[in-house]
Amino acid sequence: CIKIWYGLQLIDTYMPWTNMVTVLEHCRAAPPPGTVAAEQSLPLTFFDLPWLHFPRVQQLLFYEFPHPKTHFIDTLIPNLKHYFPLAGNLIIRPDSIRPEIRYMDGDSVSLIFAESSSSNDHDFNHLTGNHARNAEEFYPLVPQMPQVTNVSDTLVLVPLLALQVTLFPNFGICLGITYHHVAADANTLIRFLKSWASIAKLGGDDQAFLANGSLHPFYGRTVQRKDPNGLETSLWSKAREIQFDEGQLQYPDLTNKVRATFVMRQAHVQRLKKLVSARRPTLLHVSTFTVTCAYVWVCMVRSRGDEVADEDELEHFTWSADCRGARFDPPTPETYFGNCLTGCMVTAKNSQLVGEEGFLTATELIGEAISKRAQNEEGVLKVMETWLLNYKEVKWNRMVSVAGSPRLGFYSTNFGWGMPIKSEIISIDGTGAFSLTECRDSEGDVEIGLSFPKIQMDAFATIFAHDLEII
Known part of the structure; x- marks a missing residue:
């Protein structure tokens, strides 16, 4: 089916290029048991609400990795205890004051480990070049976000993050990120990625991360709660009129x-x-x-x-x-x-x-x-x-x-x-x-x-x- 978001034509289908990769493992990444309180929430602010109906952000990072696939999975599962809201869901109740991000014990992030069907370095070098490449070639590497769940007429659960790691055996690795902009801007995303990287680099030890205060997320909302002009109320009153799944599509029209x-x-x-x-x-x-x-x-x-x-x-x-x-x-x-x-x-x-x-x-x-x-x-x-x-x-x-x-x-x-x-x-x-x-x-x-x-x-x-x- 074809849907329209902000005047752009988007196609809400699962594209056929996924046969270019083989899924090795589909797991769920979550904070380790006991590291995060059983339930925590963050209210959306007037800085978050403009992004409520924005298409998901998708990014790829390519790395050289001249090794086979053995052992690369276990070292890459992210430790989410420091960025636990990304494992949670956006909670929307149309009759509520405002949406919130809620983490509950057991929430997790979709994480796929995949392997490229390519047997030579041409495809990896091609994708990592600067020259013009067909846009559709990248989408087997992009993780799909789990579907929005309409729990009832008055409750919608929206996943916030999906990850995919695709191995090009003996050539490289591609890290794919799909996330909802309502949860994080690029500043927050890069700090999450760097915290994940610093922990993975040391085999799962988070001591280096804990010693680096520049990566510790600050969850306070005191300053952003100052809203003398009622901007937050105005934004939510308009956003709540739009059905949430509009504009949350996976793929744009990539024709030519x-x-x-x-x-x-x-x-x-x-x-x-x-x-x-x-x-x-x-x-x-x-x-x-x-x-x-x-x-x-x-x-x-x-x-x-x-x-x-x-x-x-x-x-x-x-x-x-x-x-x-x-x-x-x-x-x-x-x-x-x-x-x-x-x-x-x-x-x-x-x-x-x-x-x-x-x-x-x-x-x-x-x-x-x-x-x-x-x-x-x-x-x-x-x-x-x-x-x-x-x-x-x-x-x-x-x-x-x-x-x-x-x-x-x-x-x-x-x-x-x-x-x-x-x-x-x-x-x-x-x-x-x-x-x-x-x-x-x-x-x-x-x-x-x-x-x-x-x-x-x-x-x-x-x-x-x-x-x-x-x-």
Whole structure:
């Protein structure tokens, strides 16, 4: 069956490519008995509720692993006692004040160990390359989230996390993560992965994790409970009207879609910054993020070619900003568990972006928005209200967003096999976003992940390379 989420066509089926892998073991990972209280809950806040009906986030991390499959399973089962909410469920009662994440003794995470049917290194090297690859090739490696359970007309249970580890014998390993954004933003996810990795690296001993305070999750909700404008109540009153399984689909329409990775070298970034400084000398915020996002946004709009005929058509770019730190009183710890993001959106006419000064226009819009974004608690609340209202006004096929950040450090997630050789945010196949991560081997460079129809990808590649050469 075909369903529609936010104007995107998604296919709610189990795709046929799963014969490319063989399941070795399907187990459930849970906190060890006695390590977590029998029942605990975390209420959702106004930072979580905007993600309630958002498609699940899917990510892959590839590692070189030139060994056979013996013994690799036992060393990888995650110890979830430190991040127990991810083993729980989102509890939705439409007649309640707000949803909550609840962990009960016995809750667990779906964990699949699989083996690729590939007998050579070509497939592994192909998947971990930067060149254009068919998007559907990645989905045998993506874990399926267990189904939402409608316990009754007034109670819905929603799993939050699923994991899959796929071995390419004698070549590599792929770690697949599917998680619900309502439970965690990327900051929380990377801390969970690094805690899992640090424990697995030492054969299950969590002493190194316990000694590293930067990974200990903070579950307090005191600051986020401050809501003088009733934002949380307003968000929940709208979200509860939508049936939860809408938009929670596993796979987007991948017809003719390819994935590719482009690298923005530090030298390119410096040239872009120099251009902005010369042409827009009063612009205060000219960061790597600003110029990279502006450049990619303009290239994406231009790569559509003749698709947009109206030069007054509005184009939108949106991104999320982490609110951990001193924006609240008291400050929100960097290890805060959950979502702690506010959003920004900028808009320009199509003609402004495809024109000669498109990059400068985009940089100015993004840079000014970052400079003016909320720097305190009151401002964050106002920005949240405006951000969500703005989403209602846009055409979704004219909106570009960004997933990830070069600051997160996915390439430093070491399970004992070395650093990942490739990171792929798979969920951009269905959201229209591009991904940003740091480069594994070159400090200061940025990896840009894209998912387009083949014709548009070819056009983007030409524009991306050509315009960097002439700067």
